[in-house]
Amino acid sequence: MLAPLAALLALTALSLAAPSPPYPRLPRQGAAASCTRALLRANSEIYLAAQTAGNPGLLTALAAPNFTYTEDAVARDIKKGALATALVLAHNRTIIDTTQCATYTEIISTGAQTQRVIGTQLRYDATGKWLVKAETLVTKEGDWAFNATQTYGYAAREDGLWDEIASAAQDRRAVIQAAGDAYLDLFNNASVVVPWGTPCHRLEGGWYTGNGSATDSCNVGVPSGVPITNRRYVVDEVLGTVDAFVTFGSRPDSHEFRVEGGKIRFVHTLTVMRNVTG
Structure with a gap:
């Protein structure tokens, strides 16, 4: 709302x-x-x-x-x-x-x-x-x-699915950030183990993974050989969420993750592709 x-x-x-x-x-x-x-x-x-x-x-x-x-x-x-x-x-x-x-x-x-x-x-x-x-x-x-x-x-x-997590179930900020980092690291290292949750939904521009089923997954593949650098984080333990502003290859990008029990449940991304000048 x-x-x-x-x-x-x-x-x-x-x-x-x-x-x-x-x-x-x-x-x-x-x-x-x-x-x-x-x-x-x-x-x-x-x-x-x-x-x-x-x-x-x-x-x-x-x-x-x-x-x-x-x-x-x-x-x-x-x-x-x-x-x-x-x-x-x-x-x-x-x-x-x-x-x-x-x-x-x-x-x-x-x-x-x-x-x-x-x-x-x-x-x-x-x-x-x-x-x-x-x-x-x-x-x-x-x-x-x-x-x-x-x-x-x-x-x-997803209304209502990013709400506050009960204090006893909240992950530590290091756990939340590590889950997001694992996802970002995957783009440049296919051997990284990402803590996928199930179900998981990924919103990337106007694209969305999953159809609302209990088995929906965010593990649907990512490009390889793309370094994601210059990470700036905002971490909210109460909402189990981390956002990272990054350089995705050479593009300005944001990746936001909802993490529950150490597992990624939602991903929202946006990537600027237009040529940007000052």
């Missing part, structure tokens, strides 16, 4: 009407002593509001002085990037990493003129109040297996 954005969007409308400053600053979060799930969740709501309104200033209101932004692995001016285009969000889902004080958000927009599947990693300082780094991958027509409508249809099938 979409996160509640009405209050933030109302604030957006008021701030856009003001003559200055050119990018309004939202009130700061409460003075948290450390990075918490609640604080990072609230920050992710601000990111979603910024994307919905097409107003990057809502997010840069949280920016630290050393803030950096990349889009499709290229340094860009955030005011001229993906956040400057208002999107109607058919789907969004966020994972939260309190150890690294980071989030990853998956967005799907199926609008006729704004079909997008976007993955964004946001990294904060130790308090969670100041945004230090934002990396976003924006897939659209021309990218690997892109079809936003189909992606949304398949993602919707």
